[in-house]
Amino acid sequence: MNIAVCVKQIPDPATPYELDDANHWVIRPEDQVLDDTDRSGVEIALQLAEATDGTVTLYSMGPSGSLQGVRQALAMGADEAVIVEDEGLKGSDALTTARILAAAIQQKGFDLVVAGTESTDGYTGVMPQMMSEFLDVPCLSFARKVDAGDGQVTIERQTSTGYDVVAAPIPALVTVTAGIEPRYPTFKGIMQAKSKPVTTMTAADLGVSQDATQVIRSVEPVPAREAGEIVEDDGEAYQKIVALLEDRKVI
Amino acid sequence: MGIWVFAEEISGAPSPGSLELVSKARDFGDVSVFYVGAGSDEAWAALGDHGATAVSHLDTGSTLPSGPAAAALAELVGDASVVLFGMGNTDRDVAGRLAAKLGKPVVANVLDLSVDGAVSVKSEILGGTKAVTTEITTDGPAIVVTRPKAFTASPSGGTAPAVTTVASPDSGRAGAAAITEQHSEDSDGPSLEAADVVVSGGRGLGGAEKFEMMDELAALLGGAVGGTRAVVDAGWVPYSYQVGQTGKTVKPSVYIACGVSGAMQHLVGMKGSNTIIAINKDPEAPIFSVSDLGIVGDLHEVVPQLIEALKARA
Numbered sequence: 103m104n105i106a107v108c109v110k111q112i113p114d115p116a117t118p119y120e121l122d123d124a125n126h127w128v129i130r131p132e133d134q135v136l137d138d139t140d141r142s143g144v145e146i147a148l149q150l151a152e153a154t155d156g157t158v159t160l161y162s163m164g165p166s167g168s169l170q171g172v173r174q175a176l177a178m179g180a181d182e183a184v185i186v187e188d189e190g191l192k193g194s195d196a197l198t199t200a201r202i203l204a205a206a207i208q209q210k211g212f213d214l215v216v217a218g219t220e221s222t223d224g225y226t227g228v229m230p231q232m233m234s235e236f237l238d239v240p241c242l243s244f245a246r247k248v249d250a251g252d253g254q255v256t257i258e259r260q261t262s263t264g265y266d267v268v269a270a271p272i273p274a275l276v277t278v279t280a281g282i283e284p285r286y287p288t289f290k291g292i293m294q295a296k297s298k299p300v301t302t303m304t305a306a307d308l309g310v311s312q313d314a315t316q317v318i319r320s321v322e323p324v325p326a327r328e329a330g331e332i333v334e335d336d337g338e339a340y341q342k343i344v345a346l347l348e349d350r351k352v353i
Numbered sequence: 354m355g356i357w358v359f360a361e362e363i364s365g366a367p368s369p370g371s372l373e374l375v376s377k378a379r380d381f382g383d384v385s386v387f388y389v390g391a392g393s394d395e396a397w398a399a400l401g402d403h404g405a406t407a408v409s410h411l412d413t414g415s416t417l418p419s420g421p422a423a424a425a426l427a428e429l430v431g432d433a434s435v436v437l438f439g440m441g442n443t444d445r446d447v448a449g450r451l452a453a454k455l456g457k458p459v460v461a462n463v464l465d466l467s468v469d470g471a472v473s474v475k476s477e478i479l480g481g482t483k484a485v486t487t488e489i490t491t492d493g494p495a496i497v498v499t500r501p502k503a504f505t506a507s508p509s510g511g512t513a514p515a516v517t518t519v520a521s522p523d524s525g526r527a528g529a530a531a532i533t534e535q536h537s538e539d540s541d542g543p544s545l546e547a548a549d550v551v552v553s554g555g556r557g558l559g560g561a562e563k564f565e566m567m568d569e570l571a572a573l574l575g576g577a578v579g580g581t582r583a584v585v586d587a588g589w590v591p592y593s594y595q596v597g598q599t600g601k602t603v604k605p606s607v608y609i610a611c612g613v614s615g616a617m618q619h620l621v622g623m624k625g626s627n628t629i630i631a632i633n634k635d636p637e638a639p640i641f642s643v644s645d646l647g648i649v650g651d652l653h654e655v656v657p658q659l660i661e662a663l664k665a666r667a
């Protein structure tokens with residue numbers, strides 16, 4: 103099975119994010135990391151590829167920088183990566199991102215596309231669904247478990263009350279939650295990742311252009327909630343909780 | 354013109370989020386609802402009571418709704434100013450597909466909107482640390498995905514809306530996904546979203562069996578139990594317990610976080626609570642920055658003591 107996995111390089115979430123003053127875009131350093139949400143997608147793709155003697159190709163849009171994040175996914179075991187990088191794509195919204203990634207994936211063809219449910223830095227949370235429309239495939243979303251074989255993909259889809267089992271013929275697109283435990287790259291994997299093929303493309307190569315559809319009027323800090331009393335437990339701290347519950351009239 | 358609200362049927366009724374959206378949409382004129390599910394007179398009455406004047410009803414049966422629902426909506430909303438969605442999984446699926454069909458952008462994580470000629474929205478980014486005001490500059494419907502509880506569901510006393518049955522469109526390969534089994538993991542007690550007290554457990558609990566302690570505490574307070582994504586991913590509790598950006602948003606009177614670090618994706622779902630109490634052994638845990646009362650200590654000592662004290666009062 104030929105599997106395409108969408109991955110995103112993001113600024114290390116442990117560092118505070120800065121926005122540039124002119125456009126309010128997230129400032130992206132040279133060294134970006136693989137979005138944690140994508141690790142589960144890479145893991146699922148690797149498992150399915152191993153079971154079917156298939157291939158795993160990574161697709162990513164954004165400034166490649168040092169490629170650190172993409173190499174992290176290659177080190178897990180993906181075969182190759184395609185990056186779409188273009189000055190003109192800076193500040194793209196989910197719709198443009200979906201057009202670009204769908205066009206890149208279409209060029210090589212696919213049986214299954216795997217994506218996370220949303221990125222950690224932008225979290226619009228609808229990009230994979232848009233991509234599925236551009237690729238004209240069903241979108242099996244919010245999967246906490248994925249099985250594929252015999253031309254069919256089956257998932258357990260999270261719902262607000264439990265989960266549904268959903269099945270569709272291949273080709274299809276799947277979005278995965280973090281319920282799937284990703285593997286750690288091995289030392290060998292890290293070494294091999296350095297020489298795996300990474301192809302770079304521009305929007306023009308794909309015949310896609312960005313259309314400005316929204317204007318940011320202002321960005322303001324949200325007032326932080328004020329921290330209250332912090333106490334070290336001395337064996338009696340539970341009484342403070344009881345007193346507060348009384349005060350708030352819940353007991 | 355006009356405004357549309359997407360409503361998914363959950364447990365036989367319009368999703369709670371859809372009633373919040375219908376209530377808000379009244380501010381901007383006549384509200385049409387696109388309803389996906391089996392449908393019932395009670396559902397139409399609830400929608401009408403919150404201000405819907407018309408309902409287009411699509412029953413997708415055992416087909417995953419996103420393909421057919423997006424195809425049908427695309428035919429209906431051509432000259433609408435706004436199509437409102439919640440953050441539910443099906444809401445997001447339909448919003449994304451619809452946007453791609455129409456070639457329109459989606460604005461997400463929206464907390465407020467105004468429709469005054471132009472459509473302008475306020476949303477939170479970067480884990481809710483910054484608020485952005487965005488104006489949508491395309492013609493045709495603005496597709497807006499709102500955060501749960503951004504608006505309050507308030508009955509207007511409206512009468513039953515006019516209901517039109519929508520024929521299932523041929524959505525081709527997009528509609529080729531079938532639901533073959535449904536599993537409900539409902540819990541007892543009040544629902545997490547409606548509960549006045551939420552007791553929430555994180556990885557600091559140390560194991561699935563420790564959620565019994567959370568159940569006991571919640572029962573004593575007449576509350577519901579929630580959890581972080583870490584404990585859901587670990588399989589300790591079902592996804593229906595998850596509070597946060599990719600789970601439920603709660604605004605109870607009191608939120609008690611036990612062994613929860615307070616990652617920004619968790620805070621987004623609970624920082625609107627009236628009073629926040631946290632128990633964590635790490636004095637640097639970010640949860641303390643939003644807590645009204647923070648106990649730096651071992652939850653395995655503090656929680657049992659709290660339970661005993663509450664039992665003694667009962």
Ligand SMILES: Cc1cc2nc3c(=O)[nH]c(=O)nc-3n(C[C@H](O)[C@H](O)[C@H](O)COP(=O)(O)OP(=O)(O)OC[C@H]3O[C@@H](n4cnc5c(N)ncnc54)[C@H](O)[C@@H]3O)c2cc1C
Pocket residue numbers: 138139220221222225554555556557558580581582583584595596597598599600601611612613614615616617618619622632633634635638650651652653
């Ligand atoms: C795109 C995306 C979406 C996400 N969505 C969500 C979401 O919806 N909801 C969500 O919750 N998370 C979400 N997350 C995950 C989030 O980033 C955190 O990883 C998660 O919230 C951490 O859960 P935790 O607090 O249980 O675990 P940890 O971060 O591991 O924290 C455990 C805490 O327990 C404390 N502890 C340990 N032992 C004890 C003890 N004996 N007594 C007291 N305290 C103790 C520790 O000090 C620590 O602070 C999301 C992440 C991403 C990338």
